[in-house]
Amino acid sequence: MDIIVCVKRVPDTSEADLAIDKGGKDIQKGGLDYDINDWDRFAIEEAVLIKEKTGGKVTVVTVGDEDAEEMLREGLARGADEAFLLWDESFEGSDGYATAHILAAFLKQRSYDLVLTGTLADDDCGGQFGGMLAAMLGVPVATLVHKIEVKNGSITVRRELEAGLSERLDIDLPAVVSVATGINEPRFVSIRAVRKVASIEIPTVDRGELGLDEADVGSAGAKVEIEKVFLPPEGEGAEIIAGSPADAAARLAEILKEKGGIA
Amino acid sequence: MKTIYVLAEHRQQHLRDTTWDALAAGRDLAQKTGAELACLLLGSGVDAMADQLAKECPKVVVVDDPRLANFNSEPFVKTLTGLLAGQDSYVLVIGNSNSIIDLAPGLSVALDAALATDCIGFEVDGGKVKALRQIYSYKVNALVSFKGASRIVATLRSGFFSFAPSGAAPGAIEKVASPLGDEPLRKRFLSYVEAEKGDVDIASADIIVAIGRGIGDEEDLSMFESLADAMGGVVACSRPIVDKGLLPKYRQVGTSGVEVKPKVYLALGISGAFQHLGGIKGNPLIVAVNKDPRAPIFRAAQYGIVANLADVVPALEEKIKELKG
Ligand SMILES: Cc1cc2nc3c(=O)[nH]c(=O)nc-3n(C[C@H](O)[C@H](O)[C@H](O)COP(=O)(O)OP(=O)(O)OC[C@H]3O[C@@H](n4cnc5c(N)ncnc54)[C@H](O)[C@@H]3O)c2cc1C
Numbered sequence: 001m002d003i004i005v006c007v008k009r010v011p012d013t014s015e016a017d018l019a020i021d022k023g024g025k026d027i028q029k030g031g032l033d034y035d036i037n038d039w040d041r042f043a044i045e046e047a048v049l050i051k052e053k054t055g056g057k058v059t060v061v062t063v064g065d066e067d068a069e070e071m072l073r074e075g076l077a078r079g080a081d082e083a084f085l086l087w088d089e090s091f092e093g094s095d096g097y098a099t100a101h102i103l104a105a106f107l108k109q110r111s112y113d114l115v116l117t118g119t120l121a122d123d124d125c126g127g128q129f130g131g132m133l134a135a136m137l138g139v140p141v142a143t144l145v146h147k148i149e150v151k152n153g154s155i156t157v158r159r160e161l162e163a164g165l166s167e168r169l170d171i172d173l174p175a176v177v178s179v180a181t182g183i184n185e186p187r188f189v190s191i192r193a194v195r196k197v198a199s200i201e202i203p204t205v206d207r208g209e210l211g212l213d214e215a216d217v218g219s220a221g222a223k224v225e226i227e228k229v230f231l232p233p234e235g236e237g238a239e240i241i242a243g244s245p246a247d248a249a250a251r252l253a254e255i256l257k258e259k260g261g262i263a
Numbered sequence: 264m265k266t267i268y269v270l271a272e273h274r275q276q277h278l279r280d281t282t283w284d285a286l287a288a289g290r291d292l293a294q295k296t297g298a299e300l301a302c303l304l305l306g307s308g309v310d311a312m313a314d315q316l317a318k319e320c321p322k323v324v325v326v327d328d329p330r331l332a333n334f335n336s337e338p339f340v341k342t343l344t345g346l347l348a349g350q351d352s353y354v355l356v357i358g359n360s361n362s363i364i365d366l367a368p369g370l371s372v373a374l375d376a377a378l379a380t381d382c383i384g385f386e387v388d389g390g391k392v393k394a395l396r397q398i399y400s401y402k403v404n405a406l407v408s409f410k411g412a413s414r415i416v417a418t419l420r421s422g423f424f425s426f427a428p429s430g431a432a433p434g435a436i437e438k439v440a441s442p443l444g445d446e447p448l449r450k451r452f453l454s455y456v457e458a459e460k461g462d463v464d465i466a467s468a469d470i471i472v473a474i475g476r477g478i479g480d481e482e483d484l485s486m487f488e489s490l491a492d493a494m495g496g497v498v499a500c501s502r503p504i505v506d507k508g509l510l511p512k513y514r515q516v517g518t519s520g521v522e523v524k525p526k527v528y529l530a531l532g533i534s535g536a537f538q539h540l541g542g543i544k545g546n547p548l549i550v551a552v553n554k555d556p557r558a559p560i561f562r563a564a565q566y567g568i569v570a571n572l573a574d575v576v577p578a579l580e581e582k583i584k585e586l587k588g
């Protein structure tokens with residue numbers, strides 16, 4: 001099977017103290033660490049596991065600037081065979097739709113059996129890319145997939161519904177599958193594996209090579225626009241217990257006792 | 264906007280709560296834009312659901328086809344594209360759910376519509392609809408506009424739109440022939456699979472100590488188990504803990520895990536994503552320890568400590584033991 005894995009580089013915002021930047025349309029990204037979107041690591045692992053069983057080739061690809069190259073190299077170290085960076089200055093400002101459009105143009109030039117993505121990215125919390133891409137390619141899609149079995153020309157997947165319920169589906173290939181976290185255990189990447197892929201060339205593919213118009217990409221090709229961003233007001237909700245951690249813990253124990261939190 | 268459409272979601276012949284969320288948002292949008300309101304009900308043998316909806320919505324458009332019995336995105340996208348073909352000037356609102364995550368993005372492309380997922384509110388400004396949603400680990404609010412699009416699909420976060428039954432005069436039910444052709448589906452529903460049951464049932468626990476990614480790379484959970492023991496509670500967790508294989512899925516609290524209804528919920532190193540909070544029912548006392556003062560969990564909690572877990576958890580256990588005497 002030839003599998004293409006779409007990965008995204010995102011700022012780690014879950015623990016960071018965030019501030020809005022001057023323009024009011026984004027956060028200040030200066031001090032943030034970046035990493036591959038958590039869900040996408042599971043997508044790469046799944047692709048490599050399938051390749052190990054069925055043979056074929058795994059390709060990792062992203063729409064992103066040169067800073068995303070390191071992430072692609074991690075994909076190679078995780079077992080992918082080749083990587084492509086899709087970038088052009090005009091891609092700046094793409095929303096999920098424009099990004100899917102760029103990837104669809106790339107995929108229309110290649111052959112593949114399966115495209116894997118994460119289901120949701122931590123930056124835009126969109127959860128839209130996989131479904132949009134599949135529609136643009138005219139192939140079926142399944143999201144939140146936590147199990148894939150490869151058959152001949154089709155796959156059987158389990159996708160997650162609510163409250164522990166899953167559904168089983170048969171899907172003809174080619175298809176787009178957006179995986180759920182927990183579908184596998186992404187392998188540990190050794191220094192040796194990183195060294196081994198250090199010299200693999202990662203080509204950059206620009207707008208011209210993808211045959212896209214300027215109107216299709218970037219903010220011109222986007223369907224939604226962020227007007228403003230803001231932090232939800234602080235001070236709603238919890239009463240923060242002051243004092244040193246030990247003092248606060250002691251106070252919390254008393255509160256718990258009072259409210260029936262100690263049986 | 265001419266029409267606000269609401270897509271009804273159902274499973275195993277019952278309307279899901281997401282439908283009422285969407286109808287609440289749809290009503291509000293229809294009122295603010297002066298648009299008509301209509302429900303779209305796609306399914307198989309759905310007369311009872313259609314009657315239920317017609318009590319609350321002036322118009323219910325029904326497509327009955329056995330291939331629409333389950334929320335398989337492929338026939339749903341095809342049917343909705345058929346129904347809405349040639350139409351302009353509408354917003355289609357859908358309550359977000361794991362089925363809708365599968366459906367809405369592809370649908371928006373098929374309809375050539377603009378999409379906003381997981382919206383928590385709407386603004387109407389000079390007749391133009393804008394959506395409020397959350398980005399960056401759900402810590403930042405964003406107001407998004409649709410660049411003047413005349414077709415919009417919006418999915419809604421549950422809990423942000425509250426439905427009040429109107430009891431208005433019965434709406435019209437319009438049955439439309441299924442636009443699905445004979446071509447075989449490339450995506451075929453096989454069956455539902457229930458979750459495995461485990462050795463503990465967190466759903467019936469009164470006291471829960473829940474751990475999240477904030478516990479770090481530590482694989483030894485004994486610090487938390489012993490705190491839970493001291494409190495007389497059980498250990499539960501957020502999704503990343505299950506993903507890492509540290510605890511089994513039946514210990515996961517959340518929309519895709521288990522719904523719990525304890526008296527006390529202690530959240531340790533959990534950010535408080537809505538999919539996690541969605542699993543906590545019955546208004547328990549929520550107490551959170553997190554090093555980030557902006558973590559959304561502090562909005563849901565009544566008490567919080569902003570600190571490192573390692574500095575709090577042992578001290579907390581010690582004090583609890585002392586109080587128990
Ligand atoms: C369709 C769907 C379904 C989902 N279902 C579920 C579900 O059922 N249950 C669920 O839980 N999630 C679910 N999720 C995932 C959810 O969106 C979040 O990603 C997840 O809940 C985050 O888990 P967390 O809070 O443990 O981790 P994070 O969001 O990474 O938060 C970790 C927190 O720990 C804090 N922290 C870090 N270090 C320390 C320290 N040393 N001391 C104190 N605090 C610290 C950080 O400040 C941060 O707030 C679902 C997502 C999707 C898209």
Ligand SMILES: Nc1ncnc2c1ncn2[C@@H]1O[C@H](COP(=O)(O)O)[C@@H](O)[C@H]1O
Nearest residue numbers: 006007063117118120121126127128129
């Ligand atoms: N710029 C991008 N390049 C490659 N893949 C992407 C990009 N943006 C999103 N994806 C993929 O789509 C998934 C969902 O992203 P999103 O729709 O942004 O929530 C991610 O987990 C990635 O697999």
